[in-house]
Amino acid sequence: MNIFMLVVRRFLHAFLLILAVLVLNFLLIHIAPGDPAEVIAGEMGGATEEMLADIRKSYGLDQPVYVQLATYLGKTLTGDLGQSFFYNAPVLDLVLDRVGATILLVVTALIFAIVVGTLLGVLASHNPKGIVSGLVTLVSVVGYSAPIFWTGMLLVIMFAWLVPVFPISGMFDITLSDDFWTRTIDIAHHLVLPALTLGIVYLAQYARLARASMLEILGSDYIRTARSKGVSELSIYTRHALRNAILPVVTIAGLQFGSVVSGAVLVETVFSWPGLGTLAFDSLLARDFPTILGILFFSSLLVIVANLVTDVVYRIVDPRIRTGN
């Protein structure tokens, strides 16, 4: 099947998947206890019954759930994600305002995890019983086992408090000038700790995966043949072994995109990173149904697109799939 057909088929799947996600999310959220009107009233400092009824009416909460669902589906399919109960703004604006920050965090963390993880794995595979390999295993076990929020808080204490080289939280310092380069450097500075926190968990996994995969491939016949032909070690590692060894890493990275996005929710909360994660967290507490649904819709879109990209990348990396063999 050529790439075009694959993409078309995947889009069809994606559409059905998104429809299912929309319905499921809607129902799940409406099952959760707590009335958004009461939260809004609570935020307002209390309210009378008339005001509560007024709030419910203005957000359509007085309608039966199936009517609300139908309205929601109809609006979403026409690109209208509704109005946030809490923030008094269109959900699409809120989500678009935040999605960039999440993508920046997730992509930076993933690139960091894949590049450094693979590199560490390759290093470790060079001498499986050596110190480097032991260290990689140790770092992997610790990185993978430590809860993400704990790693985050530890990094904050170490690098933002004891040795204050990085900021505690946020994405940029609003008190600084907003000229392009100052802002870009400031964002990069703020990005280090959150990206490291999110990346460490996946780095550990990729390092282990790359190490195992490299060890397996380095022991295979064609590597022995290459060695006997006098191919240099560097060439064996980079040209012959790594390209094959990286396949499982690419597969896992694609599959894990969804889990990285959910990991980002925790990291964003720890570091007040203004992405979809913090918005989701705040919206959940506020029972801001339209915003939560908007975020879930967007994150499922992100995951679906990421899986699609993985499929395409996979075909580029492994010619066997491309030719159908």
Add this chain to the structure above:
Amino acid sequence: MRKFGVLALTATILAGTLAATPLQAEEGKPGGTLVIGTTQKARHLNPAVQSGIATAVPGTQIFATPLRFDADWNAQPYLAESWSTSDDGMSITLNLRKNAKFHDGKPITSEDVAFSVETVKANHPFKTMFEPVSSVETPDPHTAILKFTKSHPAAYLAMSGALLPIIPKHIYGDGQDPKSHPANSAPVGSGPFKFKEFKPGQYIVLEKNPDYFIEGKPYLDKIIIKNYKDPTSLALATDKGEVTLYPFLAPTKDIARLKKNDELVVTSDGYAAVGPLNWLAFNTQNQYLKDKRVRQAIAYGFDRNFIINALHGGQSQPATGPVAPGSPFYAPDVEKYDLDLDKANSLLDEAGFKRGADDMRFKLSLDYIPGSAEQQKGIAEYLKPQLKKIGIDVELRASPDFPTWAKRVGGHEFDMSMDIVFNWADPVIGVHRTYLCSNIRKGVIWSNTQSYCNKDVDALLEKAGGEQDQAKRIALYQEAQKIIVDDAPQTFINVLPYHTAYSKKLGNPPLSIWGTMAPLDEVYFK
């Protein structure tokens, strides 16, 4: 100080035809950016349709109110140069400044005042603020006369702080619902600072209003209100100097920690109008708690000094009644319910609840607001073993989040609950709501969720609400408080230890009764 406050309030409000003396503030110098740190996330920036700190702090910079109050509860001119109450108390006349303009250059007229009163009356959750207003007359562009159906002295405090922002009729009068009006997130006001940018949940940027109606003010060029995810990171940022002003600082460990910082001043001044009370509420419909003696026994059954000194590290102060100390309406002479286990036990015996084989008399559940461990959960956890001593088996009931708690307590589905309720300056605004028989409303949080009803209290509150003579008004409220404290629909624990931490570089810090919920036009960098 309190007595002075009472006299001043009487003099400046009720005699009131003369404009009071202006705020006594140091002469400042212009320039600088004030960074305010907060954990409160604003829904939008229009206090006319939204109560709460998150909207009030930016809202009072953007919108001006007719009056402002100083640290001694004296009314001061703001948009109104002078004001007077009619002899029968049935109307208040406001004489507006003639040079006041909105940020878009349009002049402020009495029409805007009338429109704002109507909007607040129809949309603000504090219904009692302007409920008695029958009409607002506008005989000329600079005179507004509030007409009442009954005498309503609470209107003065209701015209200050964040309670009556004067909103532009030419923007909000377009027929859209003011609660969800798009201008709420990018408002045009007339206060000392203009709206520049609002990123919900992240930050708010306000810029100096060069055409502010008070000449030479404000001093600051810019105010940035930054959101922090929790009090710990906000305290850390304040300690590091990232934040110049941290209002509503409440965790006692952070208060103690910031007090050690030589570059900061940490004060509890500036919260007199808020009157934030922490109490233990009783559902008086409960089969045990409907007996006053049981409620009193619980009040005698625990030690407020332990809570204040051990749990709060001495940073909070005791609350003794429905009105917080610091208010002119505070009643010092009420039963204090000092720890007395013998009395508590005998009250329970007298009520007929004898100890059973397991040494317990009965079982009650105890809810608390999630998220405030120190003021709520910590105290609830102390109460459980403590009330066991008097034979009450307490079951703690955690709520995963605020909506769950609000649904339980608002829906009257609780036995006992910890609760935090604000006075909001005048008792008519923040106190009446939790005691009036007519305000027992299922599903409405911070109404009379205790289902408490005492006709004598109702009559006293009604009378005090309309009393023009301040001394008599205070006496009536004090009498009502005595009865309430004796009836114990809730037992009062402490005043929240709200503090403000600010850089020593700041001059004229916001310490009036409204603190940071008032214009920061006097604040400057030394």
